[in-house]
Amino acid sequence: MRDSEKEIVRSLPLFSSMCDDNLDAMLAGSFLQRFPTTVILFSESDLTDFLHVLVEGQVELFASTNNREGTMTLIKPIATFVLASALVDGAYQLSARTLEASQILMIPAENVRKAMREDPDFAQKAVLELAACYHGVVRAYKNIKLRTAVERLANYLLVQNRRQNTKGAITLPVEKRTLASMLGMTPENLSRAFSTLKPYGVAVEGAKIRLEKLDDLETLAKPSEFIDSH
Amino acid sequence: MRDSEKEIVRSLPLFSSMCDDNLDAMLAGSFLQRFPTTVILFSESDLTDFLHVLVEGQVELFASTNNREGTMTLIKPIATFVLASALVDGAYQLSARTLEASQILMIPAENVRKAMREDPDFAQKAVLELAACYHGVVRAYKNIKLRTAVERLANYLLVQNRRQNTKGAITLPVEKRTLASMLGMTPENLSRAFSTLKPYGVAVEGAKIRLEKLDDLETLAKPSEFIDSH
């Protein structure tokens, strides 16, 4: 555990208010691990050994039943994942795989639970982080329950446009098949959804998307503060 | 705020470890309110004034966009709801309405946030409660993303059968149209889903359902510990 890694952890809101001693105690036994792409990090039924901090690369959290599989969320640096599972001392509930070569800081879950018990400041940050995660899933749940596939894509593009802040010239951050899974549809259907959006100024060229009629796209997408915000 | 109401609060795991003084402080300004059926308690855009404790009746949390509406979850006594929103001091993110005449204990959200800041034991319980809520939504999200409408209904019936513990003779706890919305389908589609399940021993008579071929139903439903448990 190097100082540079400690600084990465410190930069996260979740750990920002921990005193140095407690942070050191929590990081004892932690290690930074490199993974190649397309590697399974854990399965949903595994016991939660570690809180993960994605330092570099990209990770997909997904679920599967009965030969079907679906992306639940994508993790980008720098962020923690599976906090809830680490805190309750049970199964991960979700599976994870790398989408790129990645560096992940692994913090023993037991250390995190101990910090929660003994460091009230940390417990408080954990509360806020968990509440944010909760609202994040609720938004995803509303999204898939209240919108059609085309609407989900349209709203996704609008969100990316705001995030990438690049005036209507987006680059998709993942392969289209992964995007399809995240948006709850098949790759074929995603292709067709893009076609459907063509009249609304959506021009596709590989992973580069141009949004040439933002107003029209918004009219179709009907974005909602309580689904798409943040 | 009567003693009997205080005892109700105490009985909830979330508040079980609070000392009496802190509990009294948090309950200051709280009140028990009675609502008739079909009343909107709050809308998703409202600021979160109160943590709610459903003492009697039934409440539906739902979301709407673009003239569509969907049930997110049902609350039954005795349980808190909108904890996450109360803790972060923002909008409710979900709307709520009573499905029956209900009694709800309203605890000022500011009191809850104060308790989180000042009572480490409470903060810790809040962490565990939020983590459980989080996994609850994740399960709902998996359910709708990985299963067809008929499978969702089949699994719902199996879960109800376990909960009601009544050997294959279930009573639906809500109107069918509400059940349909919760399962993410139209009432018409729910009717047809019940028909589809007839060969699997599902006999419908109003709100009374008999499951006469549990094994067959399970084979169809393929229940999963990480979607249906608890």
Add this chain to the structure above:
DNA sequence: GATGACGCTTGACATTTATCAAGCGGCCAG
């Protein structure tokens, strides 16, 4: 430079789900 794997797209078709319309039956108010 050839080749084969792979991601994406497109077409044809099947399945799932929603929509619209009608009718049935219980239940409550007059």
Add this chain to the structure above:
DNA sequence: CTGGCCGCTTGATAAATGTCAAGCGTCATC
């Protein structure tokens, strides 16, 4: 008792989405 509302069901049809198969282009490897 009776009329009308309302929840539920059923049928016909439309829309959304998935499946299967084929083909295309890119890219890494040989």
